Amino acid sequence: MTIFLHILLTNIVPMSIVIGLGIILQKAFSLDIKTLSKLNFYLFSPAFMFQLLYTTEISGSLVGQTLLFLLLFMFLQYIVIEIIVRLRGYKPSMSSSMRNSVLFYNSANYGIPLNQLAFAGNPLTLAVQVIIMMTQSLIPNTYGIYNVNAHKADMKQVWKTIFSMPIIYVIPVALSLRGFNVAIPQPVMVPIEYLYNAFIGTALITLGVQLGNMNWKIKKEQIIDVSISNVLRLIVGPLLAAFVVFLVDLAVGLEPIVAAALIVSSAVPTSLSSVLLAVEFxxxxxxxxxxxxxxxxFSIITVTVVIFLVQMNG
Known part of the structure; x- marks a missing residue:
């Protein structure tokens, strides 16, 4: 119980406080969530991703292991979701929204600070989380946009929207500059570092503002669907991740701390991008x-349990 409380107080509570501040600010001042979202989406998030990819030491083997994990993990998640979608008989719009709520998880403004706290800033686990964040940034901005619009007619606009996403261009630029050892001039790098340092706090505040802007009462007809989404994301997700980690470890071998980081990364709640996509389209x-x-x-409890179990078995 002492370990459990330590994890709760050192990993989850700090993030919850910042998110709570965002909720309070929203209730007090009715902040413009669209402006905050655009700042995160077009400025802070790309700068954060660029800085991480440009400066973080990431080995080819770690990239391969993490991408293999993600491929198997998302494939199994997709199969489970499709079974639920067919059993529930959802209409196309609801099917796509359910997929997004489970497949897209908060690997950035929840996952990065959680990783930093849970693993004491370990550069290896941070590299794992960066790869996951990169993938989770690309998928909502490509497949996610397509998914919520696949049942609609104007696909030309869909592709136009996809190719307007800054993250699509930031990732290859950062990797190319790092790969060719291109030095970035200080007058350019300093602003990037400013934006990088502002990302986590701003992102958590934005998440709080978005939550404070929502109707906190769940409609009766939505209880089952929201519960299904939450169970698949917070409980089934980490269980599937643990199974996939076991398979990947058998196939290529994983360091224990990498295995732990992969499991913890899968336990975070649904990404804000699923809401942004739902509202936008x-x-x-x-x-x-x-x-x-x-x-x-609910992740306040479930993530704490996952970290506790991972550390107990680590």
Whole structure:
């Protein structure tokens, strides 16, 4: 119990406090969530991703191991979701929103600070989380946009939207500059570092503002669907991740701390990007918002349990 409380107080509570400040600010001042989202989406997040990819030591073997994990993990998640979607008989819009609520998880503004706290800033686990964040940044901005619009007609606009996403260009630029050992001039690097340092706090505040902007009461007809989403994301997700880690370890071998980082990374709540996509393309925004809110709320307990179990078995 002492270890459990230590994890709760040192890993989860600090993030919850910042998120809570965002909720308070929203209730007090009614902040413009779209402006905050655009700042995160077009400025802080790309700068954060660029800085991490440009400066973090990431070996080819670690990239291969992490991508193999992600491929198997998301494949198994997708199969489980499709079974649920078919059993529940969802309409196309609800099917896509359910997929997004489970497949897209908060690997950035929740996952990065969680990783830093849970593993005491270990550069190896940070590298794992950076690769996951990179993948989780690309997928919502490509497949996610396609997913919520696949049942609609204007696919030309969909592709235009996909190719306007800054993260698509930031990732290859950062990797190329690092790969060719291109030095970035200080007048350019310093602003990038400023934006990088502002990312985590701003992102957590933005998440709090978004949660504070939601209807905190869940509708009766949505209880089952939101519960399914939360169970798949917070409970089934880490269980599947542990199974995939076992398979990857058998196939290529994993360092224990890498295995732990992969499992913890899978336990975070639904990504805010699922809400942004739902709002932007008018695709079940209420369900998406409720899924993010309640998964974030319940993750205070579930993530603590996952970290506790990983450390006990590490």
């Amino acid at each position: 008018d695709n079940e925004p209420e369900f998406a918002s409720q899924s993010v809110f309640f998964s974030t709320l």
